Amino acid sequence: MAEVLKVAARETTGKQHIKRLRIAGLVPAVLYGHGEQNVNLAVADDDLAAMLRRHARVVELKGAVNEKALVRDMQWDVYGIGVLHVDFSRISEHERVSVEVPIEVRGDAPGVKEGGMVEVIVHTVEIECEAEAIPDKIEINVKELRLGGEIHARDVALPSGVLMITEGDVLLLHCVKPKVMGEVAPAEGAVAEPEIIGRKPGDEEEEAAQK
């Protein structure tokens, strides 16, 4: 059952109008897809926050439009706290969509006991599945990941009906020895200066002599 989201039609566009809309507690949104006309919408930010808390990807839009839609994209403010804009994409029943889903590491890797650490290289994978059955995350079991071991996209066990779009040889995570963070030696005496592009070694002495 998809989450129900109340939406209102939005007649106005442009920076000033959108600013007023946000002050009134609404978030601008757009609905597009299936070769039909785009519809400008406004969603209450409380409803949107509730939708985000429940990690809903597919929503049932009610109000100005009555359609099922996929949350295709979201724009966040600078601090990543508030939502600035939402893109909804029309979907029909049993339609297959391709979406980015985060990966989650499960289990304890034996490589960690051998002195390694599990380093995640790619945090999301692209999958294709029915819009109604988009998994929240793709779990990757690392119970057999030893030191120096790697897990590629092709090694991931996917739920039934889910197809991996990310290329198989993409490295998702590996177990490696922790890198020793490069120590920076303190500067001795006068501050060392970088090489100045386009300046010859003798130039500095000439400048000093002029002073």
Place this chain on the structure above:
Amino acid sequence: MALMPKRAKHRKSQRGRIRGNATRGNTVVFGDFGLQAMQPGWVSAQTIEAGRVAASQYLRNEGRLYIRVFPHKPITSIPLETRMGKGKGEPEYWAAVIKPGTVLYEISGVTEEAARMCMARLAHKMPIRVRFVKRKTA
């Protein structure tokens, strides 16, 4: 040698003004948790290094720390007890120009609790107000 560019076009730069917010480098990209600036300011190479040391002492070879900022800006100063004039001072240190929203450090491979503790230690070193942030999922 402290963090600084290997090559530079000019020895000195004008001070400039920090206007607006960070539109790039404002999300957690490499790790799972980060430290985000809430104020504009200059963070010196020495401070960035102090943060790294504080984090590595807490992490003790667990997890990984990513430094997301680099000191590109030469900061000059005039020596003490010097009369005004006689031109611009000499480069004193290097600093990173930070806009609000910039993610300064990131951590991966540790629990959220450990990351919070580590970032709290790191935040004490910073000359600007910062906050703990998590990677955004989906």
